[in-house]
Amino acid sequence: MTRETPSTSRMRTALIVVLGITAVVTAAVTLLLVNIFERKSEAYAPWVRFEKVDEDTTDPAIWGRDFPRQYDSYQRTALPTQTRFGGHGGSEALPEEKIERDPWLKRMFQGYAFAIDYRDRRGHAYMLTDQENTLRLTKPQSGSCLHCHASVMPLYRKLGDGDAFKGMDATHKMSYTETHQMLKDMGHLHPVSCVDCHEPASMSIRVTRPGFLRGIAEFANSSQGAPFAPSIEQWRKGNKKRPYDPNRDATRQEMRSFVCAQCHVEYYCSSEIPLTFPWGKGLSVESSEAYWNALKFPSGERFFDYRHAETGAEILKAQHPEFELWSQGIHARSGVACADCHMPYMRDGASKVSDHWVRSPLLNIQRACQTCHYLPESEIAARVDVIQERNYNLLQRSGAAINDMIDAIVAAKEQGVAEAALQPVLELQRQAQWRIDYIAAENSMGFHAPQEAARILGDAIDMARQGENMAMRLSRGCPTTAPVPAESPATPETPDASPAPADGADAEVPAEAPAVDTATVAGNI
Amino acid sequence: MWRQFWRKVQRITAKILTEPSLRRWLFACVIAVGILAGVGGYTFFYAEGPSYLSDDPKSCANCHIMNSQYDSWQKSGHHAAAVCVDCHLPTSFIPMYAAKAMNGYHHSKGFTLQDFAEPIQIKPINSQILQNNCLRCHGPMVDTMLPGATTDRDAIRCVHCHRAVGHGPPAGLGRTDQGLAKEMPRGVVLPKSFRQKEPK
Numbered sequence: 001m002t003r004e005t006p007s008t009s010r011m012r013t014a015l016i017v018v019l020g021i022t023a024v025v026t027a028a029v030t031l032l033l034v035n036i037f038e039r040k041s042e043a044y045a046p047w048v049r050f051e052k053v054d055e056d057t058t059d060p061a062i063w064g065r066d067f068p069r070q071y072d073s074y075q076r077t078a079l080p081t082q083t084r085f086g087g088h089g090g091s092e093a094l095p096e097e098k099i100e101r102d103p104w105l106k107r108m109f110q111g112y113a114f115a116i117d118y119r120d121r122r123g124h125a126y127m128l129t130d131q132e133n134t135l136r137l138t139k140p141q142s143g144s145c146l147h148c149h150a151s152v153m154p155l156y157r158k159l160g161d162g163d164a165f166k167g168m169d170a171t172h173k174m175s176y177t178e179t180h181q182m183l184k185d186m187g188h189l190h191p192v193s194c195v196d197c198h199e200p201a202s203m204s205i206r207v208t209r210p211g212f213l214r215g216i217a218e219f220a221n222s223s224q225g226a227p228f229a230p231s232i233e234q235w236r237k238g239n240k241k242r243p244y245d246p247n248r249d250a251t252r253q254e255m256r257s258f259v260c261a262q263c264h265v266e267y268y269c270s271s272e273i274p275l276t277f278p279w280g281k282g283l284s285v286e287s288s289e290a291y292w293n294a295l296k297f298p299s300g301e302r303f304f305d306y307r308h309a310e311t312g313a314e315i316l317k318a319q320h321p322e323f324e325l326w327s328q329g330i331h332a333r334s335g336v337a338c339a340d341c342h343m344p345y346m347r348d349g350a351s352k353v354s355d356h357w358v359r360s361p362l363l364n365i366q367r368a369c370q371t372c373h374y375l376p377e378s379e380i381a382a383r384v385d386v387i388q389e390r391n392y393n394l395l396q397r398s399g400a401a402i403n404d405m406i407d408a409i410v411a412a413k414e415q416g417v418a419e420a421a422l423q424p425v426l427e428l429q430r431q432a433q434w435r436i437d438y439i440a441a442e443n444s445m446g447f448h449a450p451q452e453a454a455r456i457l458g459d460a461i462d463m464a465r466q467g468e469n470m471a472m473r474l475s476r477g478c479p480t481t482a483p484v485p486a487e488s489p490a491t492p493e494t495p496d497a498s499p500a501p502a503d504g505a506d507a508e509v510p511a512e513a514p515a516v517d518t519a520t521v522a523g524n525i
Numbered sequence: 526m527w528r529q530f531w532r533k534v535q536r537i538t539a540k541i542l543t544e545p546s547l548r549r550w551l552f553a554c555v556i557a558v559g560i561l562a563g564v565g566g567y568t569f570f571y572a573e574g575p576s577y578l579s580d581d582p583k584s585c586a587n588c589h590i591m592n593s594q595y596d597s598w599q600k601s602g603h604h605a606a607a608v609c610v611d612c613h614l615p616t617s618f619i620p621m622y623a624a625k626a627m628n629g630y631h632h633s634k635g636f637t638l639q640d641f642a643e644p645i646q647i648k649p650i651n652s653q654i655l656q657n658n659c660l661r662c663h664g665p666m667v668d669t670m671l672p673g674a675t676t677d678r679d680a681i682r683c684v685h686c687h688r689a690v691g692h693g694p695p696a697g698l699g700r701t702d703q704g705l706a707k708e709m710p711r712g713v714v715l716p717k718s719f720r721q722k723e724p725k
Binding site: 006008011012015016018019022023025026029030032033035036037039043347349350366367370371374 | 537540541544546547550551553554557558560561564565567568571572588589590636637639642643644688
């Protein structure tokens with residue numbers, strides 16, 4: 001019998017093993033319990049406020065103590081990112097020069113500071129550094145530029161005695177260096193910061209930039225359809241007693257685009273008149289062109305950004321109209337906001353935050369595209385690539401066309417063709433360059449509205465070739481015909497919207513702005 | 526044989542209880558198992574374990590990963606006809622609990638270790654379960670439309686086209702509701718702040 005009963009020591013070992021296993025399992029279960037507890041607390045999305053932030057807290061690091069998740073991703077905008085057509089990679093001190101890569105771009109800008117220095121973009125973190133270091137600053141630049149490159153609102157409020165609009169209207173006459181120094185002395189020299197898009201008390205998103213607030217209110221007063229912003233169409237149906245104010249009238253989803261539209265737009269930001277968004281007639285490329293054409297400088301002269309050094313044409317320089325091109329596209333019509341693709345929601349444990357690492361959706365296809373498009377990542381990337389490659393090829397063809405046109409104009413001038421006879425050709429150069437630049441400067445390689453981008457480039461190529469043809473006929477003394485006009489604007493007028501107020505764009509020029517010699521305009525920006 | 530085994534257990538128990546040194550270890554073991562039972566039981570209830578034995582759709586969104594699926598299901602056409610498990614689990618007893626256990630294991634492992642790919646996608650086996658459930662109700666109507674075996678790997682699933690029946694359109698899509706007067710039924714009195722002037 002004793003042979004069948006285990007010895008005391010063996011039984012003790014067995015008990016100790018049982019005890020050990022139980023302890024390990026208990027530890028594992030406790031670990032799981034704590035993990036579940038953490039996830040559950042995350043789901044309540046609590047945050048602890050350590051700092052008191054207000055309208056003058058421009059330093060993002062202070063906000064970052066209360067909102068570490070958002071701040072972490074915001075800081076990643078300093079990382080170099082690259083897609084096939086955008087951004088820059090590697091660790092070089094400065095991105096590549098666009099004007100070296102595309103010589104036609106440099107030729108278009110002859111007579112303007114963009115022919116000196118025009119590089120690939122970097123992330124939000126560099127917006128101020130890159131502006132401080134651009135060689136374009138070797139020409140006199142206006143204080144208006146800081147509207148979008150720094151957290152500038154405290155300075156506007158100071159200059160305008162509390163009224164930011166008045167403050168902004170004071171900066172275009174100041175030099176860039178002077179404005180920059182004032183902002184530095186106030187301690188607000190930061191790139192775009194939390195306070196620029198978030199209301200400090202409630203954290204809700206809001207727009208702050210006077211340029212945008214004025215521009216969108218003017219657009220609301222126009223008669224062009226606004227399928228991308230239902231609140232504008234709704235405001236138009238109301239009594240219009242108060243001007244359209246996105247902070248009051250827009251939905252949260254619209255605000256997720258409007259905050260970006262404070263800067264990612266076409267504008268005038270030199271020293272003649274205050275910063276202006278050309279939206280009074282609509283957001284299409286033709287509407288903005290018509291707005292600029294109707295605008296007069298205080299000197300009474302027609303608006304232009306610079307005189308082309310080779311041909312003498314009065315050129316319109318397009319900035320990066322991302323918001324405008326998006327507004328003409330299918331994503332805008334479907335209610336997809338900028339932030340849906342460029343700052344998609346991401347999961348951090350059981351909490352949901354929007355990614356503040358603003359970047360190309362192509363670097364984030366999973367979260368940016370696949371939320372709605374149920375296709376493999378490679379298929380989505382391939383579809384975007386087809387769109388962008390087509391746009392790129394059209395853009396290169398339009399570059400070749402504008403190059404040939406300038407050649408023909410220069411040749412005509414050498415032949416001694418009269419200035420007056422060349423006027424229609426110079427007008428065509430203005431129109432063609434405006435369209436090419438509109439798509440070349442826009443940061444999506446046509447993706448924001450592919451058909452619209454192709455239409456614009458098609459018109460541009462046609463205008464450039466018409467101009468080339470005309471210039472060559474003039475050189476040889478052949479008869480010319482009047483240029484064929486472009487198609488009507490892309491966005492049809494909303495039938496039920498009330499007619500635009502008969503304001504006339506002339507009224508938009510502030511009367512008090514002083515006359516400045518147009519020669520200085522040519523050197524600006 | 527059973528009697529022999531039982532006698533052996535009795536002998537070992539008697540020895541542990543009479544031998545003082547073994548008694549101490551037994552006492553420690555009993556306490557440890559008690560703690561495990563307590564912590565384990567609490568964890569099970571804290572993690573809402575019993576809810577996973579039910580068919581309540583809310584429990585599928587316990588961990589919040591399925592929030593958008595849960596939200597959109599509430600607005601979908603099938604809201605009135607089917608809950609999550611009606612489409613996503615087999616109906617007979619053993620396959621149902623096997624699928625529940627398998628998915629439960631994958632989900633809790635993924636959520637605890639946070640190592641799953643997003644956006645989440647259905648596994649092929651679950652996709653087949655889903656297809657079977659479509660046919661369970663709609664089979665009589667569609668069987669003449671289906672050209673071959675629906676279990677083929679390449680067979681087109683119902684939800685390939687009828688994507689929105691279960692979860693509705695993806696959240697955030699669709700043109701924003703303008704809330705304009707023409708869409709508002711006559712005679713509805715809105716709170717003052719919502720009232721719009723009638724367009725002329």
